[in-house]
């Protein structure tokens with residue numbers, strides 16, 4: 020009976036989404052799915068910390084979008100790690116980061132009977148129905164980089180504490196502008212779970228008395244699209260002539276913003292900080308457009324995700340808090356609250372150390 024009601028809810032949600040797609044895009048933030056116990060069932064299985072990693076595991080990485088250089092580094096490292104433990108991994112995914120663009124890929128991966136799906140979610144809820152179907156069929160689900168709603172996956176591999184990322188971006192930018200003036204955020208897509216979590220902590224940090232003379236005037240969305248991010252930067256600087264800084268917590272956004280600023284009269288006047296890859300940002304550090312930016316090692320994120328998914332699929336862990344697994348050369352890792360596994364603190368890059376990094 021309960022099952023029957025649930026499947027009706029899925030059908031209704033899917034139909035609503037299809038309709039909204041036909042009308043120009045599924046916003047994806049509906050929480051229509053009934054509470055499902057696919058994840059609970061999987062967690063009730065007993066973990067065997069000594070179980071060896073199974074050979075021949077099939078893993079699929081589903082990034083926000085395939086043409087994002089950052090996601091590419093993460094996924095390639097995860098695929099290489101799988102080779103190391105005798106698994107077979109691949110990357111599939113959409114060419115844009117829209118809320119529901121990953122849904123059809125999940126459905127295909129379920130049909131293919133992958134052992135685990137790793138997803139950097141474009142929306143916390145739009146991917147939930149199909150991911151729950153995957154878990155019901157004993158396909159393990161691991162989110163990485165950008166989380167889904169908590170009951171739609173067994174683990175979330177987070178690059179660093181979301182709170183630390185958000186607060187430190189504000190702290191560091193504030194230092195650069197002397198704790199004064201207007202600032203703006205150039206984000207990725209409006210639904211991106213990771214960016215939104217960081218932005219919440221940025222806003223919370225800005226409430227502290229230390230920032231009373233700073234004002235967040237706008238959050239713009241470049242959709243992790245280079246051209247759109249470039250244009251949004253131009254728009255921000257035009258609309259707010261007194262703008263002192265732009266914080267862009269996306270590698271696509273910060274690179275596009277830097278390209279715009281480097282070639283404009285704002286170079287050296289407007290601070291740009293955020294999250295970027297050293298290889299994309301090197302020339303802007305060199306030419307003085309950007310003083311510093313941060314990031315974790317995306318290769319390690321992919322590596323950790325790959326081992327975590329293999330440990331789940333081998334029965335070493337089930338996703339419960341406190342369980343431990345071996346993440347190859349990264350050593351033993353522990354599953355934290357809400358199934359979160361944290362990689363580690365980000366690195367700050369500037370002209371002194373950027374030469375030491377190549378990714």
Ligand code: RAM
Pocket residue numbers: 083087089090139164165207213243268269270271294295
């Ligand atoms: C972009 C994506 C990704 C984010 C990085 C920092 O590549 O939005 O999700 O983690 O930036």
